[in-house]
Amino acid sequence: MTPKWMDGLKTLCRCRHTFQKKGVTWGLFLSPDTLLDAARHLFQAGFFLEDISGLDSANGFAAIYHLSAYSGADRVTLYVILPHDDPQVPSISAVYNGAEWHERETMDFFGIHFTGHPDPKPLLLPEDMTDHPLIKEDKERALLRDLLDPGDIVERDPDFLLFEECDSPIDELKPQAQGPDAIERA
Amino acid sequence: MKELFETRQVSTEIAGVDPAADIDGEQTLVINMGPQHPSTHGVLRVVLVLDGEYIVSATPVIGYLHRMHEKMAEIRTCLQYMPNMGRVDYLNPLGWNWAYVGALERLAGIEVPERAEFIRVITGELNRISSHLVWFGAYILDLGAFTPIMYAFEDREKILDLLQPISGSRLTYSFFRPGGVATDVTDSFLKDTLAFVKYMRDRLPMYRDLVTDNIIFRRRCEGVGVLSLEMCQRYGATGPLLRGSNRPYDIRKAEPYSIYDRFDYQIPVDENGDAMGRYRVRMAEMAESLRIIEQAVNRIPEGEHLIKKAPKPLWKAPKGEVYFAVEGARGKIGVYLISNGDKHPYRVKLRSPGFSNLSLFGELAKGHLLQDAVSILGSLDLVIPEIDR
Numbered sequence: 001m002t003p004k005w006m007d008g009l010k011t012l013c014r015c016r017h018t019f020q021k022k023g024v025t026w027g028l029f030l031s032p033d034t035l036l037d038a039a040r041h042l043f044q045a046g047f048f049l050e051d052i053s054g055l056d057s058a059n060g061f062a063a064i065y066h067l068s069a070y071s072g073a074d075r076v077t078l079y080v081i082l083p084h085d086d087p088q089v090p091s092i093s094a095v096y097n098g099a100e101w102h103e104r105e106t107m108d109f110f111g112i113h114f115t116g117h118p119d120p121k122p123l124l125l126p127e128d129m130t131d132h133p134l135i136k137e138d139k140e141r142a143l144l145r146d147l148l149d150p151g152d153i154v155e156r157d158p159d160f161l162l163f164e165e166c167d168s169p170i171d172e173l174k175p176q177a178q179g180p181d182a183i184e185r186a
Numbered sequence: 187m188k189e190l191f192e193t194r195q196v197s198t199e200i201a202g203v204d205p206a207a208d209i210d211g212e213q214t215l216v217i218n219m220g221p222q223h224p225s226t227h228g229v230l231r232v233v234l235v236l237d238g239e240y241i242v243s244a245t246p247v248i249g250y251l252h253r254m255h256e257k258m259a260e261i262r263t264c265l266q267y268m269p270n271m272g273r274v275d276y277l278n279p280l281g282w283n284w285a286y287v288g289a290l291e292r293l294a295g296i297e298v299p300e301r302a303e304f305i306r307v308i309t310g311e312l313n314r315i316s317s318h319l320v321w322f323g324a325y326i327l328d329l330g331a332f333t334p335i336m337y338a339f340e341d342r343e344k345i346l347d348l349l350q351p352i353s354g355s356r357l358t359y360s361f362f363r364p365g366g367v368a369t370d371v372t373d374s375f376l377k378d379t380l381a382f383v384k385y386m387r388d389r390l391p392m393y394r395d396l397v398t399d400n401i402i403f404r405r406r407c408e409g410v411g412v413l414s415l416e417m418c419q420r421y422g423a424t425g426p427l428l429r430g431s432n433r434p435y436d437i438r439k440a441e442p443y444s445i446y447d448r449f450d451y452q453i454p455v456d457e458n459g460d461a462m463g464r465y466r467v468r469m470a471e472m473a474e475s476l477r478i479i480e481q482a483v484n485r486i487p488e489g490e491h492l493i494k495k496a497p498k499p500l501w502k503a504p505k506g507e508v509y510f511a512v513e514g515a516r517g518k519i520g521v522y523l524i525s526n527g528d529k530h531p532y533r534v535k536l537r538s539p540g541f542s543n544l545s546l547f548g549e550l551a552k553g554h555l556l557q558d559a560v561s562i563l564g565s566l567d568l569v570i571p572e573i574d575r
Binding site for chain 1: 249537
């Protein structure tokens with residue numbers, strides 16, 4: 001059964017998982033422009049933000065958000081896949097104030113830019129450091145479909161082909177997903 | 187004077203504070219608390235803007251103890267990373283041990299022997315008590331009383347003496363292994379642990395008489411730094427902060443792991459949400475941990491402490507991603523691990539509870555007196571290496 005907070009939420013892919021096996025109940029793939037909406041839905045439903053992490057892969061970066069419910073074993077993972085050359089994702093610090101530091105940390109480690117962040121400064125790394133230590137070299141990068149486990153795909157946008165046959169980087173994979181027409185289509 | 191102003195400008199530039207900010211036409215004062223301030227325990231810096239004695243804004247500046255544990259995870263094998271887990275949080279290393287091996291076990295589907303689970307519970311809870319004891323002593327020390335830390339360290343010493351023979355270290359334990367624990371415990375350890383439980387039970391009322399009921403102490407804590415549940419949710423605060431604000435959220439019950447469902451214990455909460463509430467929660471937690479230890483020692487079965495097919499140093503974790511959370515001394519410790527089937531993890535994300543707990547300090551301290559900032563900082567139970575990772 002789909003939980004109530006998911007009603008009216010635009011997602012690229014909804015995956016159901018077993019908590020005992022993976023530590024997560026739902027994994028949602030989102031486009032950057034629906035992230036803030038998802039954060040609001042989850043905040044209303046009483047979820048708190050555990051952490052934000054980045055992931056470097058052959059398909060681009062992934063910004064990964066973990067949110068957990070107070071009521072019991074219920075964890076939601078939000079994935080936003082971003083291109084390597086201009087990784088931009090909206091900041092959710094207006095909804096979850098705690099995200100401010102998590103986003104600064106992810107900015108330090110991966111160079112992912114969080115648009116609308118109130119104070120986008122390095123948090124853990126030196127001010128003058130230009131490198132992002134968790135970015136991998138090309139030959140070390142693995143494909144996202146080898147790293148992320150889709151579980152049971154409940155609903156999928158027809159253009160979202162991550163777990164289908166594909167070897168192309170994100171830009172070729174779903175070029176329209178980030179354009180303005182993506183909202184209308186979804 | 188001009189020079190002085192310029193230095194001030196340089197030191198506040200990093201924190202993004204305007205040194206000449208006017209509040210209602212009054213000139214404010216910017217001071218740096220830390221990185222070497224004794225009450226910041228480690229190297230934390232807080233840039234405070236003061237209007238007289240009142241805090242206009244407080245901005246924590248962290249990163250002085252950053253060691254990039256997450257990068258180290260990617261260049262070591264899964265098992266070689268174990269010693270790092272002892273060094274993320276030097277006061278509660280077993281909590282981190284547990285979160286990391288738990289993630290590997292959940293990913294690879296490794297079963298842990300019954301006896302190992304009991305050993306984990308006993309040592310894990312002993313470690314929680316020793317962590318709370320250091321916090322207790324240091325917090326009261328911050329507030330100006332010197333004696334309690336001597337008592338607290340005397341008790342903590344007994345725990346370190348208990349854990350030393352089985353884990354091989356006194357501070358940075360690397361004791362858990364995927365599939366069990368590194369060494370078996372002896373009967374004398376179990377006997378000494380029971381004796382410690384009895385001893386510690388008699389000490390807690392003494393702490394209550396000495397500190398908890400002390401009027402000077404209470405005036406420094408009651409009504410100071412009142413944290414609402416809504417604010418906890420916005421910042422992701424967990425552990426005694428959340429329970430001190432009257433939400434009985436404990437990972438041992440909320441996301442049951444190991445064998446915690448077999449023991450009889452309470453989740454202490456406090457309805458006030460102030461520094462005193464957080465203090466009471468931690469003191470009550472020590473008593474509850476003693477209860478768990480007593481039950482576990484009395485019921486520990488015979489058997490192996492580590493499975494025969496336990497992962498070797500060059501073991502390859504199966505492909506996939508996994509999240510595992512445990513209740514540490516400071517709140518929810520989470521390990522998010524992604525493996526591509528290689529012997530090194532592809533990505534490890536460490537969720538430290540102190541990171542989220544400290545991030546709310548700026549909002550919490552606003553409007554308080556400068557002296558209360560020390561009281562609030564102490565009540566958050568910060569361990570800086572855990573925050574910086």
